[in-house]
Amino acid sequence: MSPYRSEILDAVARQRNRPARLLHAYGLALLIFGAGVLLRVVLDNLVPGQLPFITFFPAVLLATFYGGLGAGLLVLVLSAFVGTYWADPTGGSSTVYYVFKFLLFVVLAGLSVIPVHFLMQALARLKQQDDQLGVINRELKHRIKNLFSIANSVCQQTIKSGKPLDEMPNAISGRLLAIASAQDLLSATALSGAQVDELVGALVATLAPDPTRLKAEGAAVTLSAQATTPFALILHELGTNALKYGAWSHDTGHVKTSWEVRQEILYFQWREHDGPAIAPPLHAGLGSTLIKNSLPGAIVSHDLKADGLECTIQLPLENE
Known part of the structure; x- marks a missing residue:
């Protein structure tokens, strides 16, 4: 507690x-x-x-x-x-x-x-x-301990992912910055975490090649403090992948994010359109692993469609 x-x-x-x-x-x-x-x-x-x-x-x-x-x-x-x-x-x-x-x-x-x-x-x-x-000191100690644990896990997994050495620093740096961005949206004593639109603005909109190539719409939804950091990591991975390999790597590609709450469950969708044709990978990379496994208790689907990636997240919301 x-x-x-x-x-x-x-x-x-x-x-x-x-x-x-x-x-x-x-x-x-x-x-x-x-x-x-x-x-x-x-x-x-x-x-x-x-x-x-x-x-x-x-x-x-x-x-x-x-x-x-x-x-x-x-x-x-x-x-x-x-x-x-x-x-x-x-x-x-x-x-x-x-x-x-x-x-x-x-x-x-x-x-x-x-x-x-x-x-x-x-x-x-x-x-x-x-x-x-x-209380603030105890909460900060608890949060810092969790952050170090998450950062250590991300660094270890990135190193073990087999990325080329010249790509390793940027990959680790990007994920750590995503964690830091999530913390900017949290206060020391808040029971609740960040709002979904704030996370999208901080972690996805900054990656978009052009503001018109990102469409974000959804109701005001506040995540729990525990879910904010892993959700930020997922958004960072989705945005980075879209920029490198997906819709944003193509001149006409665009991304649409939408979310809603039904029966205390957050339904979040990431949909890429008009991107380059991408063949499904032979094995899951670290990015897709982070996307699928970062949020405990969430149901995550990560599928490559004909015109781009589709990722849906069903996350039960905590009653704070």
Whole structure:
């Protein structure tokens, strides 16, 4: 499972547990408030009638720090009422006196809640950024490992394919550049990969002798991150073969690519027209092997027709 997908599942689980977390936060806030009241009772025996709000200021701060803004405001209001009563429990003072004490505590304690709240938000953002960086690092390590594995396999197969030595550097370089082009279309944390039209534009349109000799049409389809690189290799092989031996090696030849999605399956077709006559090879070369075997789970047909190559790909799409 992708580390980034795992993080999203964790976020969903945290969202589902939100009521329990709120209950815990407000329960803790009430315990802190109760401790403040208890401590105030103890102090009342030592300094009776003095400093009625002294134990409620730290109670509000602690509730905000451990329970969040909502819990802090709850303790703030409760403390304001209890502290105001404690200022004169006999009830002999005027209403203005009680209102003044109540508002004074709310203002002073509220001013202390604000910096604590913003401090907690800053700490939460820093933790979230650290978590995201950790996910990105793990995803990059996973992706780099896969890229080295793919690049190594491509290099090994190209060397073993029996190509002439003077063609070997260009063949390896072209395939590695195809892999690099696919990575340009991926972000470090994307669950999905590149869109098909983006890959066609980056890997096929750049090879066409003339823009009018390539026709590409299809709906917006996004591949998975795992399928993007092998699909890019296939497009590179098809484009390179068309340029060297197929439709684009002939003055009038052209290529049509089209794709659509039916029942969560991508149907992609590569069709060459008006190219030179090509005899079927006696054995499959590396290019055709890459085209047929690069995409796990895909059904690939690779046939030479009378007027050019036809390649069709049926690729199940992942539900991201």
